[in-house]
Amino acid sequence: MLANKGSLKRRLQIVELVRKRGEVSVEELSQAFDVSSVTIRTDLTYLEQQRYLVRSFGKARYLAQKPGENVLVPMADGATRKASETTIARFAAEAVDDHESLMLGTGEIVHKILPFLSDRSNLALLMQDIGMAQPAQRFLHCELVLTGGQLEQGATAMTGPDAEASVTRRSVDLCFLEASGLDRDGNLLCTDPAVARVFEAARRAATRTIVVAYQPQLNERDGEVFANVAEIDALLIDDGIDPPTMELMPRKGLQLYRRESGILEFRKSTN
Template identity: 75%
Template structure:
């Protein structure tokens, strides 16, 4: 069940859910938010009047916003996202123990994990992103290694055959990776194909794989597959995930646990 503290929050979540999926039925929304279909229809009427979506035959379709138009997102939305990402990072860090060899992939949530590892003893850290390596030097006293590889498009994350080979030949106890999307088959996606290949090599090499995501696009065209939910040990995500995706995780053997702050944890028993 999705969080439903008030009608504004529910309507924000409806817009985001419809945006991700493109089209959602009234029945699906009613089940997702645990409210009556009458309440959902009232929400959809309001959102259609405000031109955030279109209604058609018992379904809601996303209406893309034009540049400069007001959107149904409060001013604090950016701060709320940062807070949620930090919470996801903290929960992920709880799975890292002393004396472990850890691989950190690329992404803002991955970057936020570093300070939460400050009290771990004798970590060996393999880092793909130069910016994350700089942060690790500030907060951690541990063995710090870079994957190597090449930088593309002015970014700080390394990729390419050298990075993939570096990751593949190392012993990794746990790798932490960030997904930008996932599809209906439970595949985890990275927006950049080059980064996806490094993430794939890390997931194959690691004893445990943890994937983090904030509002991932639920679209098989939104990126390159780097792992399946069947291959990971944990998926941490915000509570905007929809019921069909929850069912997909369950089919891949992951058990749902709701954590504080609206974070959803799928863990392999």
């Protein structure tokens, strides 16, 4: 009997089973996962809506995926996305202790971490995004330093050699970075190469690195690599990732911890 630990894991396993066999009946899936045919049909309806398979006459057939379409959750509306990003930010903030030196990169989720640090004392913040400076002053009583560097027209994230050097010159206990993509080798991607270089410098300088992401593009190198998941301490992400990505994490030394509201935390194994 195959393991059954909730609907997400079962649906991930169903996709893999159908992919390997090409076609599987509802009855076979019901027996394999030890759940009712009604439950399996609900799973198949969901997976068909997400374009993972096609249902026909009591069977499920695998539907080959196009790059960037291998996500097991619907495209979220604005309110759902904001709520999930806020939850990810809250969990990320739990890793921060009093008296720590932090580096905050740019990104919506990283921005949302700030209010959750309001009860910490004696923090030192190094910030890449000038758009975060005012909220940081509003929510926090701490040392606040900007990386400096170049600002492209319309951008709020500082980049360039000065920003990279500013990060490497400082002692950083923990840095928070936001990924826009994740490839099959476990490389974390950023759409802006200049931002990615600052991220990479921060990751190298920091004692610990936590990466956050919401529905990142799960394709091959659609962006600039700033780290591999094997080089970070934790990845906080929504549960919309596909089976190969789920299987990749333990091979890279990250252990899965399921959090509330459909958030997954992959944390560096202590074994």
